[in-house]
Each structure stands twice: as C-alpha cells, then as structure tokens.
Amino acid sequence: MPRFMHLRKKPWFIVFEGIDGSGKSTQARLLADKLHQADIPVILTAEPSEGPIGCLIRTLRTRPSPEEERQLFTQDRKDHISRVIAPALKNGISVICDRYVYSSVAYQGARGIDPRQILEENRTFALEPDVTFLLRIGVDEALSRICEGRKEAFTIFEAKANLERVAAIYDALDDSHVKKIDASMSPEEIHREILDYLRLAFTNSSA
Ligand SMILES: Nc1ncnc2c1ncn2[C@@H]1O[C@H](COP(=O)(O)OP(=O)(O)OP(=O)(O)O)[C@@H](O)[C@H]1O
Numbered sequence: 001m002p003r004f005m006h007l008r009k010k011p012w013f014i015v016f017e018g019i020d021g022s023g024k025s026t027q028a029r030l031l032a033d034k035l036h037q038a039d040i041p042v043i044l045t046a047e048p049s050e051g052p053i054g055c056l057i058r059t060l061r062t063r064p065s066p067e068e069e070r071q072l073f074t075q076d077r078k079d080h081i082s083r084v085i086a087p088a089l090k091n092g093i094s095v096i097c098d099r100y101v102y103s104s105v106a107y108q109g110a111r112g113i114d115p116r117q118i119l120e121e122n123r124t125f126a127l128e129p130d131v132t133f134l135l136r137i138g139v140d141e142a143l144s145r146i147c148e149g150r151k152e153a154f155t156i157f158e159a160k161a162n163l164e165r166v167a168a169i170y171d172a173l174d175d176s177h178v179k180k181i182d183a184s185m186s187p188e189e190i191h192r193e194i195l196d197y198l199r200l201a202f203t204n205s206s207a
C-alpha cells in the first residue's frame with residue numbers, strides 16, 4: 001500500500017507536545033513536509049494559535065495569573081478548533097498541531113492548577129487527536145538548545161524550575177494515544193521513528 005494512502009480515506013489529527021526546546025516545531029515541519037511530498041492534504045498549525053487570542057498571548061510580556069492564563073489558552077483553543085482544526089478535518093485535510101491540550105495540562109498545571117481539572121475541562125470541548133507525540137528531553141539539554149537557537153532573552157515560560165515542573169507533569173501522562181519519543185536523538189532519527197510509528201498505526205487502524 002503506497003505510504004500514507006490511509007490519510008486520503010480518513011484525515012488524521014496529529015499533535016506534538018514537549019517542553020520548550022524539545023524539538024516539536026522541527027518535527028512538526030518535517031512531518032508536514034513528508035506528507036506534502038506524498039501529496040497528502042495536510043495543514044501545519046500551532047497553539048497559541050494565530051487567532052486574536054493566540055496573538056494576544058504571544059504579545060504578553062508579563063505573565064498573567066495562573067487562572068487568567070488557563071482561561072486565555074482555553075479560549076484560544078476553542079477558537080482554534082472551530083476556525084482551523086475542525087474545518088480541515090471535515091474537508092479531508094489532516095492536521096499537524098504544535099502544542100495542544102497537554103500543554104495547558106503541563107504548563108498551567110506547573111503553576112498550581114490541578115492538571116486533572118484542566119484535562120477534564122478540555123475534554124468537554126476539544127477534539128481528541130489520533131496520536132500525540134510527546135518529545136521527552138532533559139531540561140538542561142532543552143535550555144542549551146534554546147540558548148543556541150535564540151538570541152533574545154528567555155521568554156517568561158522558560159524559567160528552568162518551571163520547566164522541571166512542566167516536564168514532570170508531561171511524564172505522568174499515560175493516555176493511549178500518547179507516544180513518548182526520546183527527543184535527545186538527532187532530528188533525522190526522531191523523524192524516522194515518528195514515520196515508522198505512523199505507518200504501523202495506519203496499518204492497524206485500517207485492519
Ligand atoms: N533533535 C535535535 N537535536 C538537536 N537540536 C535540535 C533537535 N531538534 C531541534 N533542535 C534545535 O533546538 C532548537 C529548538 O527546536 P524547536 O524550535 O523545534 O523546539 P520546540 O520544542 O518547538 O521549542 P519551543 O517550544 O521553544 O518553540 C532549534 O535551534 C532547533 O534547531
């Protein structure tokens with residue numbers, strides 16, 4: 001069966017999660033490019049989204065309260081789902097999303113809000129991905145990558161202690177659609193592992 005032909009029959013919703021610097025954007029782009037090369041209809045999107053609330057979030061220079069932050073990301077996600085994700089899937093277009101529900105669980109959970117409460121609230125409205133790739137990496141390695149790849153000072157979300165708490169919540173995730181990936185490998189090795197996993201998942205889903 002030609003590679004990824006399954007996606008022509010049923011578009012997939014694929015999410016990338018992980019701490020800052022884990023390589024989510026790199027892998028999301030590599031996967032989107034691979035599907036484009038296979039002539040599979042796909043869009044690459046992200047949260048915070050490019051909608052009005054997502055743009056507001058990205059301009060923040062001081063961190064809101066945990067509750068305000070939770071509400072902002074929840075409203076952005078509702079807008080993102082209705083404006084971008086749901087229409088694409090309905091039109092047979094697969095969606096690759098760089099950050100989604102679990103970012104709220106991990107990052108706002110790291111600020112003291114009960115992660116289970118965040119997850120339960122999101123489950124009342126958010127579409128469930130077909131697969132979530134959780135890129136796992138040590139905080140020190142992630143921060144050294146961010147230093148290399150970024151000139152301006154760290155954003156407010158990247159304080160080391162905060163990322164340690166975020167990473168711990170991510171690691172506790174055990175949903176069946178979460179696939180944990182060792183993100184310390186090279187970009188090419190991670191990409192190959194993701195493609196191998198997807199090919200097997202597509203085969204099993206159409207069996
Ligand atoms: N497997 C890898 N090995 C080494 N460096 C990597 C790897 N993947 C990405 N990088 C580099 O690390 C930096 C962060 O990568 P990327 O932007 O993909 O991470 P991210 O998880 O999206 O980060 P953020 O959440 O902060 O946007 C970039 O400079 C990128 O080139």
Ligand SMILES: Cc1cn([C@H]2C[C@H](O)[C@@H](COP(=O)(O)O)O2)c(=O)[nH]c1=O
Pocket residue numbers: 020047048073099100101103104105107108157158
């Ligand atoms: C979706 C989402 C994101 N965040 C945080 C996590 C990141 O530090 C920033 C986005 O930065 P990126 O470099 O564009 O990935 O936003 C969050 O706290 N909660 C969320 O739901």
